[in-house]
Amino acid sequence: MAVLKPQDEHYTTAQDICTHLGDEYAQFMGAIVPPIFQNSLFVKPTPKNGVPDSGFVYSRVSNPTMDIAERKIAALEGAEAAAVFSSGMGAISAAIMHFVKKDCHIVAPHTIYGPTRTFITKYLAEKFGVTHTFVHGVDPEEFRKAIRPETTLIYLESPSSLTLYMQDIEEVAKIAKEHGIGTVIDNTYATPLHQNPYKHGVDLICHTASKYMGGHSDIIAGVVAGSKENIEQIAANERELMGACMDPHQAWLLIRGLRTMPVRVKAHGESGMKVAKWLEQHPCVKQVFYPGLDSHPQKELVDKYLKGKTNGLLAFTFDGTAAQATEFVYSLKMFQFGVSWGGFESLCVMPTVGMSEEEAASLDIPTNLIRLHVGLEDVDTLIADLEQAFEASKKITE
Numbered sequence: 001m002a003v004l005k006p007q008d009e010h011y012t013t014a015q016d017i018c019t020h021l022g023d024e025y026a027q028f029m030g031a032i033v034p035p036i037f038q039n040s041l042f043v044k045p046t047p048k049n050g051v052p053d054s055g056f057v058y059s060r061v062s063n064p065t066m067d068i069a070e071r072k073i074a075a076l077e078g079a080e081a082a083a084v085f086s087s088g089m090g091a092i093s094a095a096i097m098h099f100v101k102k103d104c105h106i107v108a109p110h111t112i113y114g115p116t117r118t119f120i121t122k123y124l125a126e127k128f129g130v131t132h133t134f135v136h137g138v139d140p141e142e143f144r145k146a147i148r149p150e151t152t153l154i155y156l157e158s159p160s161s162l163t164l165y166m167q168d169i170e171e172v173a174k175i176a177k178e179h180g181i182g183t184v185i186d187n188t189y190a191t192p193l194h195q196n197p198y199k200h201g202v203d204l205i206c207h208t209a210s211k212y213m214g215g216h217s218d219i220i221a222g223v224v225a226g227s228k229e230n231i232e233q234i235a236a237n238e239r240e241l242m243g244a245c246m247d248p249h250q251a252w253l254l255i256r257g258l259r260t261m262p263v264r265v266k267a268h269g270e271s272g273m274k275v276a277k278w279l280e281q282h283p284c285v286k287q288v289f290y291p292g293l294d295s296h297p298q299k300e301l302v303d304k305y306l307k308g309k310t311n312g313l314l315a316f317t318f319d320g321t322a323a324q325a326t327e328f329v330y331s332l333k334m335f336q337f338g339v340s341w342g343g344f345e346s347l348c349v350m351p352t353v354g355m356s357e358e359e360a361a362s363l364d365i366p367t368n369l370i371r372l373h374v375g376l377e378d379v380d381t382l383i384a385d386l387e388q389a390f391e392a393s394k395k396i397t398e
């Protein structure tokens, strides 16, 4: 884990933090890019070996390349410290474990990321007797009502990554504090550029860095940011003992991704907005889910929390049969059929393919929901691709 250093205060805007925080030329022989410290251990100083005490011991615990990534993200979130992990789930499960104990109770909105949901409802439930209540979460009072004497954690994800559904995070954090309950949020959709929940009172901010932070679809990575005290404990317990630490090369790729994150997210957002508006007026589209549109059902929360309302991730409901929706998805040529998002490439996924209607309903996934990630390709090419796929879907008549 790394705590912000005094010299990091020099960088006050997200762009400057992304571009330069951690570039310590004097320390790295003038290299314009800090090196990858691709080593497992650090020689300890002895009275005779002349090795300076760098504070680094072993790369599962800390490493100078990881350190730079951690300070960049802590600074972006306005937090005191951060710890990087080998994946987003490594970060999320560590943050959750920090606040749970045997037989405790967790409250969360029902729209959280699938594997996080499974971690809470199956893994923690079956192994440690952890119980949970899922709330719709539009009204913060729903969280208050769900609290039990044994509740130790309120887990949030806002906006969620399918229907871009939000919570009033400041109000929920207040309720949690009144009850001495910990709070964790998955802030991946917003990125630290558009929302900083630590400043709204949330204890631990999780991201998968496999999406916009990495940005090139070439790493799986994660991070937790928060107070020095919480992050120190997570690094010493969940990370050091369970071992989901980041690899130095992965950390270096993450730093490279962060350098261009502000320009990439802006470009994704401009194209995403064009696609969202185009879809909204299209006869084959029932509803578009996107914070950039005035039609977002929680516009007040969008205005209250999101400094930037657009990126490349949006979803819509297809107005037609399931067979037509599936034909649309398979007919796309520029949008590859695959999970994930946040990379340079356009992607498309239909989460209910292979799911029973009951399962889709239990997860509150609207019928014929299609999620698009609008990549960095020419937006007119992407719109033409969507149009030809809509035309192809009309040929399915059964």
Ligand SMILES: *Cc1c(COP(=O)(O)O)cnc(C)c1O
Pocket (backbone or CB within 6 Å): 087, 088, 089, 090, 113, 161, 186, 188, 189, 208, 209, 210, 211, 220, 221, 222, 340
């Ligand atoms: C992808 C994703 C994760 C998981 O991240 P990994 O790096 O794949 O472990 C968690 N939350 C959200 C919202 C995601 O989109």
